Amino acid sequence: MTLTSALRIATGSLAGNSQQISTLSKNIAGIGNPNYIRRESVVTSGIGGSQQIATTRYINQSVFRASLSSSSRAELQRVISNGIEQLSILQDVDGFSSSPTALIGDLEEALQLASSAPGDPSALTSLVETARTVAMSINSAYEQIMQLRQSADASANQSVININSLLSQIKTVNNEVVTGSKVGNEALDSLDTRDELLRRLSDEIGISVNYRENNDIVILTENGLMLFETQPRNVEFVAQPIYGPATVGNPLRIDGVVASGATSPMPITSGQIAGYLELRDDILLEQQHQLDEIARGLIELFSEYDRTAGGSKPALAGLFTWSGGPGLPASATLEPGIAQSLMVNPLADPFQNGDPNLIRDGGLNGDPDYLANLTGASGYSELLFDLSARFDQTAAFDLQGGLPTSVSLKTYAASSLDGLQAKRQTAASSLDYQIALSQRYMTTLQNESGPNIDYEMSRLLEVERAYQATAKVIAAVDEMFVTLLNAVRV
Amino acid sequence: MRTGFVSTYAMNATMRSQIMRNQVELQKTQIEISSGKKANIGIELGPLTSQLLSVKNQIQLITRIQTTSSFTTNRISTMQSGMGTLVASGQNFVDQLTAELNGNLDRSLLAQIGNSALKNFEGVLNVTFKGEHVFSGINSDVSAFTEYTAGGGSAPSTAVRNAFVTEFGFLPEDPAAASITPDNLEAFITGAYADLFNDANWQALWSGGSNRGMKSKISTSEIVEIPVTANAQAFRDMASATVLIAELSSSALNPSSIDKLAEMAATRMMEGIADMGAEQSKLGVIEERVRTSTERMDYQVTVLGNQVSALEDVDLYQAATRLSQISIILEASYSVTSRIQRLSLMNYI
Numbered sequence: 156m157t158l159t160s161a162l163r164i165a166t167g168s169l170a171g172n173s174q175q176i177s178t179l180s181k182n183i184a185g186i187g188n189p190n191y192i193r194r195e196s197v198v199t200s201g202i203g204g205s206q207q208i209a210t211t212r213y214i215n216q217s218v219f220r221a222s223l224s225s226s227s228r229a230e231l232q233r234v235i236s237n238g239i240e241q242l243s244i245l246q247d248v249d250g251f252s253s254s255p256t257a258l259i260g261d262l263e264e265a266l267q268l269a270s271s272a273p274g275d276p277s278a279l280t281s282l283v284e285t286a287r288t289v290a291m292s293i294n295s296a297y298e299q300i301m302q303l304r305q306s307a308d309a310s311a312n313q314s315v316i317n318i319n320s321l322l323s324q325i326k327t328v329n330n331e332v333v334t335g336s337k338v339g340n341e342a343l344d345s346l347d348t349r350d351e352l353l354r355r356l357s358d359e360i361g362i363s364v365n366y367r368e369n370n371d372i373v374i375l376t377e378n379g380l381m382l383f384e385t386q387p388r389n390v391e392f393v394a395q396p397i398y399g400p401a402t403v404g405n406p407l408r409i410d411g412v413v414a415s416g417a418t419s420p421m422p423i424t425s426g427q428i429a430g431y432l433e434l435r436d437d438i439l440l441e442q443q444h445q446l447d448e449i450a451r452g453l454i455e456l457f458s459e460y461d462r463t464a465g466g467s468k469p470a471l472a473g474l475f476t477w478s479g480g481p482g483l484p485a486s487a488t489l490e491p492g493i494a495q496s497l498m499v500n501p502l503a504d505p506f507q508n509g510d511p512n513l514i515r516d517g518g519l520n521g522d523p524d525y526l527a528n529l530t531g532a533s534g535y536s537e538l539l540f541d542l543s544a545r546f547d548q549t550a551a552f553d554l555q556g557g558l559p560t561s562v563s564l565k566t567y568a569a570s571s572l573d574g575l576q577a578k579r580q581t582a583a584s585s586l587d588y589q590i591a592l593s594q595r596y597m598t599t600l601q602n603e604s605g606p607n608i609d610y611e612m613s614r615l616l617e618v619e620r621a622y623q624a625t626a627k628v629i630a631a632v633d634e635m636f637v638t639l640l641n642a643v644r645v
Numbered sequence: 646m647r648t649g650f651v652s653t654y655a656m657n658a659t660m661r662s663q664i665m666r667n668q669v670e671l672q673k674t675q676i677e678i679s680s681g682k683k684a685n686i687g688i689e690l691g692p693l694t695s696q697l698l699s700v701k702n703q704i705q706l707i708t709r710i711q712t713t714s715s716f717t718t719n720r721i722s723t724m725q726s727g728m729g730t731l732v733a734s735g736q737n738f739v740d741q742l743t744a745e746l747n748g749n750l751d752r753s754l755l756a757q758i759g760n761s762a763l764k765n766f767e768g769v770l771n772v773t774f775k776g777e778h779v780f781s782g783i784n785s786d787v788s789a790f791t792e793y794t795a796g797g798g799s800a801p802s803t804a805v806r807n808a809f810v811t812e813f814g815f816l817p818e819d820p821a822a823a824s825i826t827p828d829n830l831e832a833f834i835t836g837a838y839a840d841l842f843n844d845a846n847w848q849a850l851w852s853g854g855s856n857r858g859m860k861s862k863i864s865t866s867e868i869v870e871i872p873v874t875a876n877a878q879a880f881r882d883m884a885s886a887t888v889l890i891a892e893l894s895s896s897a898l899n900p901s902s903i904d905k906l907a908e909m910a911a912t913r914m915m916e917g918i919a920d921m922g923a924e925q926s927k928l929g930v931i932e933e934r935v936r937t938s939t940e941r942m943d944y945q946v947t948v949l950g951n952q953v954s955a956l957e958d959v960d961l962y963q964a965a966t967r968l969s970q971i972s973i974i975l976e977a978s979y980s981v982t983s984r985i986q987r988l989s990l991m992n993y994i
């Protein structure tokens with residue numbers, strides 16, 4: 156061993172120390188970044204006391220992948236839960252006072268008042284007013300449902316735009332990683348960026364990531380449709396600008412395969428976009444159908460029939476009518492858009508030159524065969540009693556509403572509310588669970604891969620001491636050289 | 646080798662999210678304590694939400710029925726007091742006529758008795774409650790007794806006079822009327838005159854009332870009909886008694902026939918009074934039914950109200966305990982956070 160070699164080792168050590176300090180300072184800078192993955196300097200000793208410093212990135216891949224899929228599911232739940240919440244808020248003003256169930260209750264009450272004073276025009280007018288409020292609430296709830304469907308469609312479209320842009324960014328970064336790996340230079344910062352992009356992609360759509368040689372990745376949707384393999388695949392969606400009663404939303408296509416809706420061979424199951432499509436095609440559509448059925452039920456309930464013996468004229472619209480009135484919509488058959496055109500019959504509406512007394516007497520449409528109060532007595536209340544009894548009578552509803560089909564209108568409206576609130580309850584609790592789970596994964600991942608300031612500081616002290624010691628060695632060697640050279644001169 | 650490693654970010658983030666969660670809970674508890682009701686009914690009740698609404702609807706409906714069945718009660722008591730008045734004044738009418746019998750008949754006094762009894766009868770039968778003629782049954786916009794002016798001044802009076810002319814061949818004021826014997830008069834009163842008060846003529850001439858009484862709902866399942874209208878026999882008897890005196894007292898009948906007239910009118914009135922008691926008791930039965938059903942509904946409202954509070958109310962004691970528990974946890978979190986934030990290797994370097 157010579158003094159020169161001691162000096163060379165010390166110089167090498169200084170270089171190693173400064174490289175470690177640069178890694179440590181990077182880690183310290185990443186303290187506040189939740190996505191930062193800690194670098195670790197690994198020191199290996201070579202022949203003749205030389206040092207090699209390798210920097211590695213410390214990430215637990217299995218936890219990373221689990222955290223991706225749990226965040227996709229949490230995003231799905233978040234979208235669904237928000238959608239149901241918005242839908243419920245429409246009704247849940249002041250204890251659900253504008254839900255169809257409460258509105259039907261108001262109608263029953265107004266009928267009771269009218270039947271107790273059938274000769275009093277103000278009681279019948281107030282029945283018409285209540286009916287107007289009911290029709291208008293149902294109209295506006297229906298329009299809001301269609302707006303919500305439209306906005307779910309627009310959000311799905313935005314999500315598709317995000318997915319495509321993320322996939323093209325991933326392509327660039329992935330190329331850097333692969334090229335770096337091939338030449339043996341791990342592009343650590345590009346890996347960070349790629350992980351970050353994957354995380355953002357998994358918020359939009361559930362993905363599964365597979366790793367190949369040279370750190371290359373292949374991205375599939377959770378159910379196996381190809382999203383990225385060397386090149387991003389096409390994710391296509393055509394937004395519908397306007398939603399009407401019969402509008403059917405377009406499906407999502409991934410790599411040419413239909414990935415949403417009943418006809419899809421492989422429907423996507425998680426991520427925001429799956430949530431938006433489920434809202435648009437299932438939850439909101441079902442509510443829309445139920446509202447249509449409730450509106451149709453109301454028109455049917457207040458309808459009037461031919462009262463002559465053996466009379467066979469068709470039943471006609473009564474207090475409530477629709478765009479296809481005065482004929483009734485087909486029984487037990489969904490009539491899309493009827494909740495939008497539901498209105499108080501102008502023939503009974505005093506503000507449209509109608510006569511509210513016709514609700515008491517029957518024969519609203521001017522045909523005497525439908526008249527119930529034959530003598531025109533002003534105290535006649537039989538028809539009003541008959542109408543209020545119909546609220547509890549079984550009617551037939553369309554299967555598409557997703558509710559029992561042979562129940563009273565009152566029960567039908569109640570089941571509709573219960574169905575939605577049950578979904579709301581489930582969505583809220585499963586959202587809580589998914590968020591907690593996803594946070595748990597994030598915490599685990601951060602604990603495994605994130606920097607700890609105390610750890611980094613103590614490492615810093617260590618390196619600082621090593622640097623001081625090395626400097627001491629250089630100074631000592633230098634002094635020894637001086638001593639040696641002085642001795643030689645003498 | 647790595648032993649348990651903690652990321653600084655994760656440590657702070659966990660603390661933050663824990664505090665956040667507690668604050669959300671705190672806000673919810675605050676709302677519950679200040680309103681006494683669950684903070685978010687739909688989420689808490691889920692598929693039971695409509696139960697709450699239907700119970701509330703039922704309470705609303707029952708309260709409404711209680712209000713409207715009080716209309717029925719008022720209608721009935723208006724009728725009852727009117728009928729009470731008719732019985733009392735009918736009794737008075739009979740007393741006055743009986744006093745006038747025995748030959749000392751003053752015709753002008755008799756006419757006065759008749760007219761005042763008639764006005765009284767008219768007033769009672771045409772009484773209205775909230776604009777409805779209570780004695781007219783379902784024809785509530787028509788008066789129950791057409792205005793009567795003796796001497797042919799109104800349609801019913803003309804009909805009576807025409808019947809008289811048909812029977813005897815001259816008007817009651819004609820001096821020839823003095824020749825009518827008490828037996829002739831009795832035949833007229835029980836024959837042609839009585840026919841004027843049969844079902845068809847009563848409705849055509851005297852009254853716009855209907856045979857069918859007003860119906861009203863007195864509970865969610867019970868509908869009652871007010872069983873008395875002006876078409877009842879009692880009213881017709883009273884009308885025929887008073888009209889007899891009012892129309893014929895100023896006629897040219899001889900004194901013994903006038904005696905017969907007064908006697909028959911008193912008999913009719915007495916029959917009317919007797920029948921009226923039966924009608925009053927019919928009304929009383931309905932009045933009692935309304936009263937018991939209102940009482941039953943009071944009880945129902947109480948029971949349903951309990952159901953509502955079981956569904957939507959929070960246990961205030963429990964909520965208050967929860968609030969103080971959350972505050973303690975929050976305070977602990979704050980102090981732990983600040984301690985941990987102070988804890989750093991930096992302070993020792």
